[in-house]
Amino acid sequence: MDSNTTLRKETKNKIRVDYEGKLSFKERMMEKLKASNTWIKAAVNFFRFVLMLGVSFVILHPFIAKIAGSFMSKEDVIDSTVAIIPKNATLDIYKYLAIENGYLEALLNTTLLSLFCAILQTLIACLVGYGLAKFKFKGNKLIMGLVILTMIIPHATMRSSLIRHFANFDFLKVLVYDYRGIVDITLGGNQLDLLDTFWPLIILSVFGLAFKNGLYIYMMRQFFKGVPDELEESAYVDGSGTFRTFFQIIIPLSVPMMITIFLFAFSWQWTDNFYTTIFFPGESAMKLMPDMYSEIPKSLTFEGFAGKDLFEDVVRNTAAIMIIAPLVVVYLFCQKYLVQGIERSGLVG
Amino acid sequence: MNKKLTLPRRKSSLDARRARSGYLFTLPFIIGIVLVYLPILIDSVLLSFYKYQGSDTSPGEMEYVFNGLESYVAAFETPDFIDALLGGFQQLLLEVPTIVIFSLFIAVVLNQKMLGRAVFRAIFFVPVIISTGLIETISASDDMTGMMEGGINDGTGGEGIMQVEDLETMFAGMGFGSDIVSMVVGLVNDIYRIINYSGVQMLIFLAALQGISTPIYEAATIDGATGWETFWKITFPMISPMILVNAAYTIIDSFTRSTNVTMQYITNNIGDVGQAAAMSWIYFLIVIVVIALVAAILSSFIFYQRRD
Numbered sequence: 188m189d190s191n192t193t194l195r196k197e198t199k200n201k202i203r204v205d206y207e208g209k210l211s212f213k214e215r216m217m218e219k220l221k222a223s224n225t226w227i228k229a230a231v232n233f234f235r236f237v238l239m240l241g242v243s244f245v246i247l248h249p250f251i252a253k254i255a256g257s258f259m260s261k262e263d264v265i266d267s268t269v270a271i272i273p274k275n276a277t278l279d280i281y282k283y284l285a286i287e288n289g290y291l292e293a294l295l296n297t298t299l300l301s302l303f304c305a306i307l308q309t310l311i312a313c314l315v316g317y318g319l320a321k322f323k324f325k326g327n328k329l330i331m332g333l334v335i336l337t338m339i340i341p342h343a344t345m346r347s348s349l350i351r352h353f354a355n356f357d358f359l360k361v362l363v364y365d366y367r368g369i370v371d372i373t374l375g376g377n378q379l380d381l382l383d384t385f386w387p388l389i390i391l392s393v394f395g396l397a398f399k400n401g402l403y404i405y406m407m408r409q410f411f412k413g414v415p416d417e418l419e420e421s422a423y424v425d426g427s428g429t430f431r432t433f434f435q436i437i438i439p440l441s442v443p444m445m446i447t448i449f450l451f452a453f454s455w456q457w458t459d460n461f462y463t464t465i466f467f468p469g470e471s472a473m474k475l476m477p478d479m480y481s482e483i484p485k486s487l488t489f490e491g492f493a494g495k496d497l498f499e500d501v502v503r504n505t506a507a508i509m510i511i512a513p514l515v516v517v518y519l520f521c522q523k524y525l526v527q528g529i530e531r532s533g534l535v536g
Numbered sequence: 537m538n539k540k541l542t543l544p545r546r547k548s549s550l551d552a553r554r555a556r557s558g559y560l561f562t563l564p565f566i567i568g569i570v571l572v573y574l575p576i577l578i579d580s581v582l583l584s585f586y587k588y589q590g591s592d593t594s595p596g597e598m599e600y601v602f603n604g605l606e607s608y609v610a611a612f613e614t615p616d617f618i619d620a621l622l623g624g625f626q627q628l629l630l631e632v633p634t635i636v637i638f639s640l641f642i643a644v645v646l647n648q649k650m651l652g653r654a655v656f657r658a659i660f661f662v663p664v665i666i667s668t669g670l671i672e673t674i675s676a677s678d679d680m681t682g683m684m685e686g687g688i689n690d691g692t693g694g695e696g697i698m699q700v701e702d703l704e705t706m707f708a709g710m711g712f713g714s715d716i717v718s719m720v721v722g723l724v725n726d727i728y729r730i731i732n733y734s735g736v737q738m739l740i741f742l743a744a745l746q747g748i749s750t751p752i753y754e755a756a757t758i759d760g761a762t763g764w765e766t767f768w769k770i771t772f773p774m775i776s777p778m779i780l781v782n783a784a785y786t787i788i789d790s791f792t793r794s795t796n797v798t799m800q801y802i803t804n805n806i807g808d809v810g811q812a813a814a815m816s817w818i819y820f821l822i823v824i825v826v827i828a829l830v831a832a833i834l835s836s837f838i839f840y841q842r843r844d
Contacts, residue, residue, distance in 0.1 A: 236651055242642070243659045245728055249675065311564050318561025322554050330562055333569055339823070340577070341792035343799055344816035347809040348580035352572075394568020404565070429557040450665065458669035480674055507674045511666050518665050522658050 250508075257281065257505035264501055265494035280487065280505045287484035290509060292474040297457060298513070300385055300475070305453035307392040308400055309445050315395055316407025317433060321419070331408075338401030343461065350465050353387040354380055383473055387466045388456075398455055398462065403448045410444045411437070446524040454514050480506035584608070584813035600810075607814035617815060620801040621822065627797065628826070631730070632786045634723055636779060639734035643741035644771070664735030672795055733789065737782040744778040745771070773839035780834045784827050791823045 210218065219225055251271070256264070257280055259273040266274065284290060319331055342349060356379045381387050391397040395404060414437065422432040438445075460477050467473050480503045487502050489495055518525075548556075559566070587603040611617055646657055723730070748771065756766050790796065802815050 232650065235645060235648075239645065239650070239652075239656045242731060243656060245731055246659055246662055249728070315562050315565045318558050322558025322561065323551070324555035324558035327558065330565065334565070337569075337573065339788050339827070340820060341788075341799075343792060343803065344813075344820050345576050345580040346803070346816070347813060348576045348583060352576050352579065390572065391568075393564060394572055395565045396568050396573050429554075433561075454665045455668055458666070458671055460670045460673055476670060480670070503674050507671050510670055514666060518662070522661070525661060 253504040253508050256501045257508055259501060261489060261492060261494065261498050264498050280502055281509070283484040283486040284479065284502065284506055284509060287486060288479050288482065288506070289474045290479065293476050293479055294513065296474055297476045300388065301453050301456040303385065304388050304392045304397060304456045305449050307389065308395070308397055308403060308452040309449045311393065311395040312400060312403035312407045312448055313438070313441065313445060315404050317411050317437065319404070320408045320411035321416075334401045334404050336401075337396060338399070338405070342398065346465060349387075350382070353390075353466065354382050356381045356386075381466075383467055388462055398459060399451070403452065406448065407441075407444065410441060414440065443524045446521055450518070450521045450525055453517065457514055458510065476510050479510055580813055581817065583810055584817050586810045588809050603810060607811050608818065610811060611815045611818055617798075617801060620798045621819070624791070624796055624798040625822075625826075628787065628790050630719065630723060631733070631790055632783055632830075634730055635734045635737060635786050636782050638730055639737035639782065640741050640775075640779070642734070643738050643745055644767070646738070646742060647745045660738060661735060663732040664739065672793075733786070736789070737786060740778055740782055740785070741775060744775040748774045776838045780831060780838060783830050783834060787823065787827055787830065791819070 255271045255273065258276045258278070260275040260277045260279065263273040263275055315334075319327060319334070381390075388397060392400075418436060418440075419432050422436050427435070457476065463475050463477050467475060483499050483502050487498070489498065492498065584607055585603055585605070586600040587607070588600055642660065646653065646660065650656075752770055752774075753766060756770055761769065791799075793799065798819055802812055802819070
């Protein structure tokens with residue numbers, strides 16, 4: 188260390204050094220103020236901060252309104268003097284939604300379904316993405332093309348075919364339906380009705396065909412492309428096989444990315460209403476999240492009440508809060524990894 | 537002692553073994569495509585050539601009758617369907633550039649060092665996680681939020697920040713056509729939707745921005761480039777491939793969303809499955825054409841960094 192400098196303080200990120208001719212804090216600040224671009228910089232920073240604050244408000248304000256509305260009694264809803272803070276705060280809406288629409292049951296079922304699907308989808312995206320990124324084989328490009336294809340053909344296009352495929356499910360069936368006996372090559376025999384069970388979604392997840400799985404596979408592939416080959420090569424030299432390398436070297440490395448994919452898969456499955464409506468049709472015994480808002484609980488239906496429609500909106504919005512509350516918890520836990528995973532996904536190039 | 541000399545099993549070449557591993561890793565997807573996806577896909581295409589109707593031979597029963605291209609012809613003769621298609625297309629034309637530019641802007645800002653950046657990032661990713669599917673459906677049929685907040689509304693009530701009429705008179709006074717004005721005002725009022733739909737695009741841009749190596753920026757700064765110049769000469773070309781990706785993603789996302797005009801028309805109004813399938817495929821083919829067009833236009837502007 189130089190003779191005229193003295194080490195003053197050392198923290199994790201900064202080392203402060205005193206040296207001869209160093210200006211005091213006050214003097215340094217004065218110098219800064221005199222500099223011409225300080226004010227412009229401050230103005231830009233301020234403007235940027237306010238802008239971000241504004242956009243954040245736009246994102247969050249519906250949730251603020253929803254939360255405020257959820258505590259209102261039916262008189263508050265039509266009271267024009269009540270804007271955000273209810274006068275007669277009550278938990279009635281939550282109570283009746285939970286009791287009469289079977290919140291706990293829906294919560295349990297949806298948690299199980301989303302958890303199963305998200306774990307499967309993450310693992311499959313990981314496997315397929317790794318295979319596509321790191322191995323040269325005939326048809327690699329073709330498979331990648333098919334992944335893109337599954338991404339761009341909306342499942343809504345194949346709505347009725349999806350329903351029929353799983354209503355008369357036979358694993359070895361090549362073409363699904365008998366249009367006047369033209370094409371129906373059934374190899375297995377027994378046909379199963381899989382509607383009203385988790386199986387359709389689990390089958391789609393196992394094969395990486397569920398909602399937005401093409402995107403997950405693509406993201407995983409881009410991530411693995413960014414992992415240097417030397418890492419695996421050194422493992423091979425040390426005598427580790429392909430699969431051992433994958434499980435012991437690659438998987439631990441890609442945990443942030445996998446958590447990102449898991450978070451996407453979990454929350455998109457959680458709030459999904461396309462698959463849940465087609466695979467669990469109307470009179471379904473299985474309670475899932477869409478059942479939370481599709482019907483207004485009887486105790487909250489006030490015939491002849493002036494603000495009936497508006498109050499029903501409030502109830503539906505409360506249902507929305509109850510649906511997303513668990514998700515918010517999951518998101519807060521995973522958020523750190525989400526940003527990290529996105530940054531490392533190397534979606535570039 | 538009967539020691540047998542066994543020759544080592546002839547091993548296949550490294551390339552062949554690597555190829556085999558590649559197939560093994562992608563096996564789940566291959567099986568899925570062959571056994572689940574293609575049957576459903578083919579079924580859906582076939583379905584569009586059939587009609588589900590009461591049987592002629594055994595009354596009271598329903599059966600599928602081959603219909604040829606009639607469903608397709610009928611689709612084009614349905615004015616409502618054409619209207620929905622055109623409406624969706626118009627919406628797309630406005631939305632895609634807006635979303636891409638907006639998400640790029642936000643990504644650039646979120647990439648800079650600023651006060652509370654981590655918190656802002658967390659907030660900006662909220663729509664990606666939450667404002668989908670169910671919540672979107674609930675919000676779409678929601679009058680409450682607007683009523684309670686006043687906020688940005690369509691000028692029908694409340695003391696909103698932006699009153700459509702005020703803006704329209706202001707712009708009309710400046711000599712803009714009323715179509716352009718209502719378009720712009722529509723976009724401004726849609727700010728909530730646009731922010732909500734730019735989540736994934738923002739993530740993609742952010743990842744791309746972080747992938748640009750800092751030495752390039754340092755070199756530019758040393759050569760005396762201003763921030764403005766740096767953005768247009770370095771940042772923009774470097775992330776231009778992602779603009780194409782995002783444009784394509786936005787188009788797909790916008791077309792396949794459950795609140796999309798055409799999607800809703802097809803799911804709600806069409807009882808006949810054959811007819812619905814035909815409309816879906818027409819719709820999908822249009823999507824493909826649009827994406828191809830956009831890709832063709834954008835790819836001439838894209839700068840690809842040569843990688844060694």
